[in-house]
Amino acid sequence: MKSIIRLTLANIKRGKGAFSGIILLMALITFTFSGTVSNDDQLRSALSSSLDEADVGELTVFIYDDLLTEDMLDSIGKNRKVKSFTQKSSMIVNQKPVVGGKEQDIAIQLKGFYDGIKVFNSDFDSFTADTDLESGGIYLPYKLEAMEEMKKGAEISFTTSSGSEETFIVRGFYEDPVHGATTIADNQCIISAEDFERLCSHELDHLDSDVKRLILQDELYIHGEEGVSAAELKRSLINKNGIINSSNWAVSRQHIMDLFEMYSNTGTRGMAAFTIMLLLVILITMHNSISASIEMDSTDLGILRSQGFTVGRIRLVYVFQYTIALIIGSILGILISIPACRILIRMWMRVTGILTGNGVSFGKCIIMCLAIILICLGFIVTATRKVGRISPVSAISGGRTEVHFDSRLNTKIRQKPLSLSLALRQLNSRRRSYIGTFLIVVLLVFFLVSIMLLVENLDPDKLFGTSKGQVQLISTGAFTMESSDEIEAAARETDPKAELYTMSYHRMVIDGEFTPVHSFRRTKDYYDIMEGRAPKYDNEIIITKGVSEDTGKKTGDAVTVSYQDRSEEFVVTGYFQSVYDFGLVTMMTEEGMQKMGYNDIQEAQISLSDDSKLDDMINMLNDRFGDSLSASEYVENNSLSTYRTIVSVLMNSVTYAMYAVITIFAAVVVVMVSRRAFIKERTDIGIFKAMGFTASSLRRQFAMRFAAVALAGTVVGEIFSALWARKMISFMMKIVGLTDFKACLTPAVLLMPAAVICLSFFVVAYLASGKIKRIEVRELITE
């Protein structure tokens, strides 16, 4: 054992076997895994605690106060599957709030102060004990803190539905485990109990019941009995007393958590794919390195064998060597991830609004590292089998190997371009040395093209179903679906090609599943239709793959859509794709929505064929229909802007990170392969120098070899991308509702990775070949 340890340490000391390269790769894989898993674990743990503290059970139901009856409450209490429930109230504010004189494009709800509220301190790294809220004060959810005007001490004003103008001073920000994520449009703000009581009484006194119904809301936090799932609970409540049928939203605890974890889960899936890729790279690199090492040290190994070392002992040296590298890399990766986790978790707080711990999940990381080390060990044992073929005599006598001369694959040497033809010949002669590099490039290209496809095709308009009209219409009272035709006809007097787009959104029960339903005036223009067609008639509905899986329904099937006491049959016309509610959403026509008893319009825009008619259109609409709507130039709403910004920042970060990773990979791979190449080709390099080749032309030749390998790998990688990239992205993005990734492999998507990778490999190889300058011709000389 002592001799094995000595040999191992000697190898490490002499930098044999890509020791530092393996450490770096392992550190990268551990760091990536640790950062992602730790972030997920911390978020899940913090969110779960926060939900428990807020008394959120398996099911949370939001229902208009007017619709909640004593019978419903009684029924819930007597339901055998329900263990307990609590009730809170909130008030929806229909008008947008104004802060610092600027209208903020956000939807707010008000809730009365409750015990146990968690208010952030001024550094947002813990909670303050002093949470008392006086009359006139308001706590905002943390996600609003990112908005420029929303700071502590700011005045926030809004007008209630009854016309009462209210102003509150922002006293701080709190953690909201139900609505607090940026993925949820609602923003629940906390005011003092007395202010809430006062406002509710005022609204109840001053509003007629139709409007009252749309602003006062009850929240029921229902806990199921042991072993009862949220789905069972929901189904039992749908069947028993219709509370689900009458609700605005019935959401499971898991669904709430999914909303908070949406982006980090997507990131986790991406990182999982990335980690697997890194692992493959480690295995390829190790195999390469071991083979080369055995080849180069064949004389030394033969000498060891002649001294009595068995094949098993020699293989143990390699096992120890690489295991040490893997362990060092693991430790390094975990250590680096400690500060990195802190930064990452703070970043995610902006998205989730949840104060998360910043510890590393050491347990999972260590298990992952051990698993990788075990896989690698298996690989090492296999790769070192060729040690058995080294005999003491053949190694000591120079280990002459046969030269294989395959004329079919030999490239011709030409005067022009001489460097390139020599580079290709060198590459051809030692093809096997570059197989690892080739495979790594294939993987990198596949990944890069996939990311680029994702970035190029994340069109929020198609994902959220937003229209592109230049004129925005906001209902001030009587703007309903019944007036759509009249408004569009009037618009066409100003612009004959003007089109009215409307959207309405309500939750209904579809075959027992509580699902959001959108209705559009022009159904086919909003989303990507994956199969079938958009609904045209009042008895047609189109669903997503997610809804299809939940309900078991497909194109051509009939579904029952119900809300309160209405229930109608609809026919499924096909599948579409949307990221609303993780893709669990459906779509019908305006007529279909009217059949279900809804007539309201929540969003409307008019698209113009001629932008110069914008002002005329706005003036005409305000003049003619001012009593029911207000027309203005369309400005993208905050949520969508935020989404675009988040997606843009996320995707740009991922893209730049990928380019950085590729450069690092190129550097590691090239340095490892080139070290070996220099040792093997030292004499050839000296010969070329003696012939009159300059160091810079030899360096170019060397770099061209790697560029050629990179090009070959890129071509194959792009073929794989064309075949499988979409599938991989669909796997990653399914969690947000993107089940069918429609993406085109444009020239930009194909050429960019090719250019980046070939250039990276060329540049790194050129830099790594600096030692060519130092190879003296006299090294050829023998006395």
Next chain:
Amino acid sequence: MKKTILSAKGLCKSFVHNGEQVHILTGMDVDIYEGDFTVIMGASGSGKSTTLYALSGMDRATAGSVMYNGSDIAKLSEKKLSALRHGDFGFIFQQMHLVSNLSLFENIAVPGYLSKNRSAADTDKKAEELLEKMGISHIKTHLPSQCSGGEQQRCAIARAIINEPALLFADEPTGALNRKNTTEVLDLLTELNKGGQSILMVTHDMRAACRASRILYIEDGKIIGDLELEKYDPAREKSRETQVGAWLSSMEW
């Protein structure tokens, strides 16, 4: 009057070995003449190979000058030295040092392609001629590992002269060859010299030294003997051997 092709003045070369400075050449002065077949001889470790490399620019002198065509080789940049190596000088190594994955034809042609004054077609034609002259055109597509030592060395000679160098340097070109191949290689070099090729060769083989028209004897980094000879005539080999042998004995070789 012979024309000087290469002139070294005060040539010094030192190495650091185990922390101590070792002086191999200690102020050597030597002129190499055009058309000569000059041989450098000396005891092992006397500095004969070091002299060759310093004069050819393969190694940098520690001090002194080596003038060629008005330029001091010892002070030329790497780029200019590269130009010298493919344009003006040819080098033959003891271990042949052919590029292992180029065929014999390609080993000869590739340095020819570096010349900007000749087309690829002309280079290829010249390479074919040299292969024919060296008697290895029948194995021109073979890799070096598929050829004997003599065949490889003949290829190396052809490679060294494809660009018609002003001066051909040879470092013990027969050192790794058997007797038969040694004779063949020496015959080739003699023939090249007869055709006007200037050659500077290091050897410890007396038979090789007998082919020279001038023998320089080095001891302790300095030239202590300079013997001029008639052009080599195979008919008078025996007497030449006696003459050279006697001279070398006087040098205490």
